[in-house]
Amino acid sequence: MNAGARLTIYGIGVVVAFGGAFGLASAIVPPSVVSEWKEGAEMNSHDGGHDAATTAAEESANVAADSLKGLSLGLEGYVLSPVEAPGAVATSGELQFQILDAAGTPVTDYTTAHDKDLHLIVVRSDGSLFRHVHPTLDESTGMWSLPWEWTEAGTYRVFADFTPAGTDAPSLTLTRTVQVAGEFTPVAPQPTQTAQVGDFTVSLDGDLTAGTAKDLTLTVTRDGKPVTALEPYLGAFGHLVALRDGDLAYLHVHAKGEEPEVGETSGPEIEFAAEAPTAGRYFLYLDFQVDGQVHTAEFVVDAASGDDAAVSDGDSHDDGH
Structure with a gap:
């Protein structure tokens, strides 16, 4: 007898043995207990369905990831x-x-x-x-x-x-x-909504919520005074890049307002609309120009999940009653 045949027969024997065990148990153990055993066995056999559901969720997440920028060559x-x-x-x-x-x-x-x-x-x-x-x-x-x-x-x-x-x-x-090449110590970024860039202080007002477009306002001051001489840079009064911590995926960030004319100035506020794809930590980098020189202000922001934001809104409404 070849090995394949022996394995097949062994497999059949295992099935028969377990089937016989359930049949024998019916004659000795009360039917209700045997029924519970069978239900337990059926539930175990359905674990594959749970795995399939998990796999489907992972595939859905992968599809979402594929739609993000900055993750592929x-x-x-x-x-x-x-x-x-x-x-x-x-x-x-x-x-x-x-x-x-x-x-x-x-x-x-x-x-x-x-x-x-x-x-x-x-x-x-x-x-x-x-x-x-x-x-x-x-x-x-x-x-x-x-x-x-x-x-x-x-x-x-x-x-x-x-x-x-x-x-x-x-x-x-x-x-x-x-x-x-070379040794280095990774930076452990912590949330911050204020950046010091030379003589300039830039503050970030607003937050991020997964799956929701949010308004962000960045205010530029110099020695405590509002900066109203922001110059056009890359078609706006500021350019904001946002990257997700972990994989450095790009966010969708758009400057608000009309494209400035040559020679036009503005400030101290620059407004953007941003949407975080998931909850988690994000790096934000604002480029702005004053007196022909470009400066970069860096921020770290934690985005809440949509559910957390909904709960927070609900709590605030409850407090209002």
């Missing part, structure tokens, strides 16, 4: 090439990359968005050392590049935010990871 037929950059701290060189289309051809034609054809965001995985820069395109090769030097070691995420030329072309944010 390729999307909609476009790919961010490997990023070339210095491999160690305090080494001068260039950071360069290409955007490739579905045929592997470097993209050289883009649609201008926020005054630039491509925005490059570089940040360490712990949310520190944020940089928002604009490399130069070599149209003959499709290579984007700019002078580069790392100030600290660590694992960095490089985001290329762009829109290819063409009707109905998608707005994309593709990402790659770059390792910079």
Whole structure:
């Protein structure tokens, strides 16, 4: 008898043995107890259904994750090439990359968005050392590049935010990871809604709630006085980047109000609308310009879950009665 046949017969024997046990038990143990045993066995056999439900929930979460920006090196037929950059701290060189289309051809034609054809965001995985820069395109090769030097070691995420030329072309944010050799101590960010940037103090008013668009107001002061000389920068009076702690996924953040005219100034408030995809911690980076110089204010905000916000609203209504 071959091994397969022996295993099959053994399996049948196990089933018969358990089936016989239930039958024998019926003759010795009261029927109600035997019924409970059978129900227990059936419930155990349904554990696979629970696993299937869990898997379905995980798949749903994955679908939601796929819709977020900044989590993939390729999307909609476009790919961010490997990023070339210095491999160690305090080494001068260039950071360069290409955007490739579905045929592997470097993209050289883009649609201008926020005054630039491509925005490059570089940040360490712990949310520190944020940089928002604009490399130069070599149209003959499709290579984007700019002078580069790392100030600290660590694992960095490089985001290329762009829109290819063409009707109905998608707005994309593709990402790659770059390792910079050397020892470093990760930063443990704590929630903060006030940032000091040189002589400027920037305060954040508003909060984030998962799945809900929320208004955020950032107020800029200098030596305690409101700054009313904010200049247009990237098509607005401020540019806000928001990343989720853990995977550095992009939030949907939009500046409110009309695009400013050249020479127009504003302040001290800058308003945005932001929607957090999930509860958790987020890094916010505000770029604003005064006297031709760009400054970056950094914040850490914890987003509440939609359920928590609903409970909080309910509690506040109860207090009002």
